[in-house]
Each structure stands twice: as C-alpha cells, then as structure tokens.
Amino acid sequence: MGAKKKGQKKKGTTGAKRKPSELRLTVTYVPTQGDVQEKPVVMAGAEATVKDVLAQAGVSSERRDVSVNGKAVTDLSTPISMGARITVTERPQGS
C-alpha cells in the first residue's frame, strides 16, 4: 500500500478495454445556402449506426450526401465509432 511507485501499473487498467457507455460524435450539416452547422451528438450505448446518429441529430439524409470521416456512405446502417465525423451535404447539380 502507500504511494504508487514509478512504473507500477494502476489496478484494473490491464486487459481488455472497457466499452464506452456512450458515443460522442460530430455531425456537420452543409446546406447549399446559409450557415454550415456543427452538431455534437451523444449516443447512449457503445454501438450506433449512421442512421441512428442522424436521427439523434435531427438531420435528414434525403437528397443529401452522407460521408463518414471523408468517405461517402450510401448504406446508412453502417456502424459508427467514437469520434467519427459525419458530414451531410445538400446535393448541388448546377454548374
């Protein structure tokens, strides 16, 4: 007992990592006009899909592109991990 010695491992921190009890993410909504909005989202539990996160953030994916960490996603049932960056972009087609 007493003060922890240098190099001594703290009890209970070895072995498998504990699953987080919540997921924290950011959803960025990019409209073709007006402010870009960044919405922090906290999901209860350790697992969620893109669709769950968008529902929690109140952002629709209709006529919009969805990307996760810069990669376009078409299947919204894709699982999402802690710290992921989801971007929802309105789809322009002019030029």
Place this chain on the structure above:
Amino acid sequence: MESELNFSQQQRIFNRTVARPVTVIGAGSVGSFVVTMLPKMGVSKITVYDRDAVESHNVPMSAYRLKDQGRYKVEALAEIVREQSGLEINAIRAMYTGEPLRGTVIACVDSMEARMLIWKQVKINLAVDLLVDTRVAGEFVRNLAVNPNDPDDVADYEKLLYPGSKALRPTCGNHGIVYVATVAAAAACAVVAGWWTEGAKQFNFAYSAHKPRVITP
C-alpha cells in the same frame, strides 16, 4: 496556335509544358471561367462543348460580356480567349452526346444525367487521365476529382452519381453568383495543375461562400 502570353511570373508555380489537352463540357457560369483561366495557365489545347446562347441572366455570374447576349456561348468564349490570351480554342456548338474523350475532362454541366453520360465515356478509359466534376448551387461548391482508371476513385465517384430527382434543383434566384462560380472554376483548374505536376490530387473539394470556409468532408 501557341499562346502569346508571357508566363514568367508563374513558371515556378506551374510548368505549362506538363499541360495536357482539356475538354470542358458546358460553358455556363463555371465552364466559362474555366475556359478563360486555362489559357492563362498555359494550357494550349482546349475543347469546349455547349449548345446554348448567352442570355441576359447569364452575364453577371459568368465570364460573358454584355455584348455577348444572343451569341452562342462557345463562340463568345472563343472570342474572349482570343482577345485575352491570343489562343484559338476548339469551340463545339453542340450539346455533348457521348463523343469519345481524351486528356483531362472538366464537367461543368447542370444535370446529373449529363454527368452520367460523361462518366460512361471516361470510366476505365486510359485515354482520360482525370475527370473533374464541378457541382454548384447557391453559395456552395463541390468539385470531385476522379482518376477514372483508379478502382477506389471509381467506387467513390459512383456513390455520388444519382438521378437528378435525388439532388437539389436550384430555384429561381439562387442558381449561383460570380464569387461561387469563380471558386469552383479556380479549384478545378488548380486540381488539374496539381495532377499534371505531381500526379496527386484530393478527391473532394467542398466550399461554402457563406461565412467563407472550406468544408472537410
């Protein structure tokens, strides 16, 4: 015909000898600026397709002049480029309908169906080194730079090709504005220059002109 321009102030930024032939499809707001920028970079082989004439509402958001109203866009552009850069471009006064493409292709069209038609020609086409797809609405720009012979780029791009009914149709009054069109055109020209020079590019460029910022996808 070779350019008469003096490129001495930019030759360490872009070496024009690496430039390849470019086909620009669509000469609307973005396309008109692309076609006027490329010769100023030192690109000497430019083909442009468009069948429309310049209308009064085109003038504020494009490279066209008041005196171009009523003229075919490609003919007005050929004259603008000749005056500004001393270069002759290949101006095709017709809609692009699936003709063979080679070199670098810059799509400046206003429908997803036109993009799909272009994609049919460039996908897995070794004669095409890069497709830049420019997409604009309101205050927003999204350019996609696609190596049509790279399976990852092909897969990523095809996720972003959908029917026009699943994309936004700009309504009257928010089609675009000159500072959005010029950003899209400049970003398209810059990605092409980088690709020719370094063989590297970023797939996605997105920009909002509302409180201006580049968007990280």
